[in-house]
Amino acid sequence: MQGEEYLFVKVSRASDILKILEVGESYNLRMILVGAQEGWMVADAIAEAGTPVIIDPTENLPEQFQTLGARLENPALLHAAGVDIMFTGMGWQNTHNAYLVTQCAGVAVAHGLPYEAAMAALFSTPSTVFSLDNSGRIAADMPADMVLWSGDPLELVREAELVFVAGEQVPMVSRSTRLRDKYLAKNSEQD
Numbered sequence: 001m002q003g004e005e006y007l008f009v010k011v012s013r014a015s016d017i018l019k020i021l022e023v024g025e026s027y028n029l030r031m032i033l034v035g036a037q038e039g040w041m042v043a044d045a046i047a048e049a050g051t052p053v054i055i056d057p058t059e060n061l062p063e064q065f066q067t068l069g070a071r072l073e074n075p076a077l078l079h080a081a082g083v084d085i086m087f088t089g090m091g092w093q094n095t096h097n098a099y100l101v102t103q104c105a106g107v108a109v110a111h112g113l114p115y116e117a118a119m120a121a122l123f124s125t126p127s128t129v130f131s132l133d134n135s136g137r138i139a140a141d142m143p144a145d146m147v148l149w150s151g152d153p154l155e156l157v158r159e160a161e162l163v164f165v166a167g168e169q170v171p172m173v174s175r176s177t178r179l180r181d182k183y184l185a186k187n188s189e190q191d
Contacts, residue, residue: 006130008054010034012066014041021049032129034088035059036078037070043081052084052129057108075121076112084129085121106154118154 009020012035024031033039033053037060039046046053057075062068078085087104089097105118113121126132147153148162163170 005030007031008034012037012064012070014038014069016066017042018045021045021051024051025049037067037074039083040071040074040077041069043078043083046078047082052086052125053078054086054088056088057104057111057113072107072111075108075118076114079113079117079121084125085117086126086129087118087121102153103156106156109154115154122153 007024007029009031011017011020011033017033017036017039020031020033023029031051033046033051036046036053036055039053039055055075055078057072059067060070060072060074062070075085075087087101087108089100089104101122105113105122108121109115109118145166146162146164147160149158150161151158153160160172163172
């Protein structure tokens with residue numbers, strides 16, 4: 001089983017990243033680094049190991065000793081070294097914030113990551129890393145999972161207008177939109 005599945009390792013400090021990469025090589029582990037706030041300091045070693053990184057570009061403040069070297073340019077520097085990066089919404093363990101992943105990509109672009117690299121980190125890199133049968137790419141005879149945005153998806157004021165999964169349109173109705181519509185209607189009746 002060694003080397004067949006990914007081991008996700010939450011790590012921040014550069015020295016810890018190097019040690020984890022050593023352990024991974026010693027035991028033939030396929031790993032993904034999560035966090036890697038000081039990854040930019042050892043980006044060449046991460047790239048040489050072929051280890052992808054899941055990163056939150058907004059984790060740029062030295063909130064604890066392990067992240068003293070955190071900086072906004074981390075995704076750009078990792079990418080420049082050849083590291084496969086992917087984004088997580090603000091706070092890697094907060095899946096309820098997954099919708100903020102495009103905002104995180106926008107932050108990375110604002111601090112030096114090329115736009116195309118940010119889009120790849122959102123779409124094609126995860127599908128490649130996790131071997132999802134070329135998902136994340138647009139090509140003939142591929143399953144149609146698409147999102148139509150009101151503009152640039154990396155801008156805060158944009159939103160998904162149409163979503164297609166496996167070629168089927170997904171209704172854009174949620175509990176939040178139903179509550180919005182209910183109370184907007186009540187407010188308009190009171191005016």
